[in-house]
Amino acid sequence: MGVTCSQTILKQIANSRMRLFVTGGAGYIGSHAVRRFHEAGHEPWVFDNLSTGHRAAVAGFPLMVGDLGDERAVTSALATAQFDAVIHFAGAALVAESIQHPLNYFQQNTSHGITLLNAMRQQGIDRLVMSSTCTVYGGPATDRVEEDYPLAPINPYARSKLALEWCVADCAAAYGLGAIVLRYFNAAGAHQRGDLGEDHSPETHLIPNALRVALGQQPCIPICGTDYPTPDGTCVRDYVHVEDLAEAHLLALERLVPGRSIACNLGSGSPNSVQEVIAQCREVTGHPIPSLVSPLRPGDAASLFADIRRARELLDWTPRHSSLENIVASAWAWHSRNPAGYGEPQPHPVPAPKFPSLRRSA
Numbered sequence: 001m002g003v004t005c006s007q008t009i010l011k012q013i014a015n016s017r018m019r020l021f022v023t024g025g026a027g028y029i030g031s032h033a034v035r036r037f038h039e040a041g042h043e044p045w046v047f048d049n050l051s052t053g054h055r056a057a058v059a060g061f062p063l064m065v066g067d068l069g070d071e072r073a074v075t076s077a078l079a080t081a082q083f084d085a086v087i088h089f090a091g092a093a094l095v096a097e098s099i100q101h102p103l104n105y106f107q108q109n110t111s112h113g114i115t116l117l118n119a120m121r122q123q124g125i126d127r128l129v130m131s132s133t134c135t136v137y138g139g140p141a142t143d144r145v146e147e148d149y150p151l152a153p154i155n156p157y158a159r160s161k162l163a164l165e166w167c168v169a170d171c172a173a174a175y176g177l178g179a180i181v182l183r184y185f186n187a188a189g190a191h192q193r194g195d196l197g198e199d200h201s202p203e204t205h206l207i208p209n210a211l212r213v214a215l216g217q218q219p220c221i222p223i224c225g226t227d228y229p230t231p232d233g234t235c236v237r238d239y240v241h242v243e244d245l246a247e248a249h250l251l252a253l254e255r256l257v258p259g260r261s262i263a264c265n266l267g268s269g270s271p272n273s274v275q276e277v278i279a280q281c282r283e284v285t286g287h288p289i290p291s292l293v294s295p296l297r298p299g300d301a302a303s304l305f306a307d308i309r310r311a312r313e314l315l316d317w318t319p320r321h322s323s324l325e326n327i328v329a330s331a332w333a334w335h336s337r338n339p340a341g342y343g344e345p346q347p348h349p350v351p352a353p354k355f356p357s358l359r360r361s362a
């Protein structure tokens with residue numbers, strides 16, 4: 001990586017308690033990270049409009065309900081206390097919806113991110129960890145992608161995220177911001193305690209939807225395409241446990257270098273096909289989980305999984321919870337105990353697609 005930074009400074013930062021401003025902290029990945037930050041001795045404050053997040057997911061933590069599109073609200077929230085760093089999870093993440101509402105996605109993911117960066121500058125906060133996505137690679141010609149692979153996003157969601165990545169990199173060069181941009185592959189699983197998990201509406205991810213079949217909440221699980229050039233003909237993806245993602249954010253916080261923005265893949269590094277995932281869901285639940293073969297979706301890569309060497313080296317990160325067995329078992333523990341999720345209605349900010357596809361939004 002060639003990241004040179006005084007080990008002493010890094011150790012000092014690592015040992016100090018940080019007050020953290022966590023946008024989107026009430027969401028699926030954010031809430032797991034908030035808990036992990038707290039466990040590590042930091043002080044997370046959540047800023048969230050609760051459009052897809054849940055108050056119950058951050059019970060016991062300071063929650064500022066506000067919208068990133070509201071510049072005054074963001075500025076005054078950031079001025080509430082002296083924050084040491086920002087962790088930016090908030091955003092919209094449905095590929096199909098982004099194709100229908102591209103302006104909304106550039107507003108939610110790019111423009112609101114710029115509002116946040118401006119407010120951070122005003123408050124003199126120069127440390128950022130940001131959620132991005134493997135979809136910035138598009139449908140690469142290789143299976144296992146590393147961070148230097150050419151970026152070719154193929155939908156507005158991915159482009160809106162990449163636009164913010166570029167903006168963050170320019171802010172690092174111009175203003176000395178220290179940033180780590182984490183490109184998640186397919187986030188999955190639930191907290192080992194069984195009280196935090198995935199609750200999206202509409203749900204577009206494969207594992208929760210397969211488990212919904214086992215719970216009798218939908219009749220079958222669609223499989224989009226069985227003719228891909230993969231061992232069983234279905235798409236191959238990289239599922240990474242949400243607690244491993246949370247750990248990576250903690251490690252990233254401790255490794256920010258002023259004036260540098262570094263992108264880092266977060267995946268398990270192990271590929272699993274759609275058929276393998278469904279088979280695992282059948283094994284864990286004991287339910288036959290019927291599937292329905294549906295037409296493939298244009299633009300879906302046959303196979304996409306992460307080269308995670310940079311995360312291992314730079315963050316000293318190992319995905320400890322990301323075996324497919326553990327991912328599905330933890331997700332099942334959450335969904336079977338909480339069949340209605342957090343039981344909170346979600347005021348989705350833009351119209352939901354009439355026929356929500358099962359396209360994963362990693």
Ligand SMILES: NC(=O)c1ccc[n+]([C@@H]2O[C@H](COP(=O)([O-])OP(=O)(O)OC[C@H]3O[C@@H](n4cnc5c(N)ncnc54)[C@H](O)[C@@H]3O)[C@@H](O)[C@H]2O)c1
Nearest residue numbers: 024026027028029049050051052053068090091131187362
């Ligand atoms: N889930 C995945 O597999 C995955 C994969 C790759 C990247 N990501 C990215 O990770 C981030 C978190 O994903 P998630 O699955 O936890 O999503 P989520 O929808 O569960 O969480 C997003 C959170 O942000 C909040 N939010 C949204 N817009 C906001 C706004 N304008 N102002 C304030 N709060 C707002 C929501 O209420 C919610 O709590 C997103 O940026 C997403 O693009 C997710």
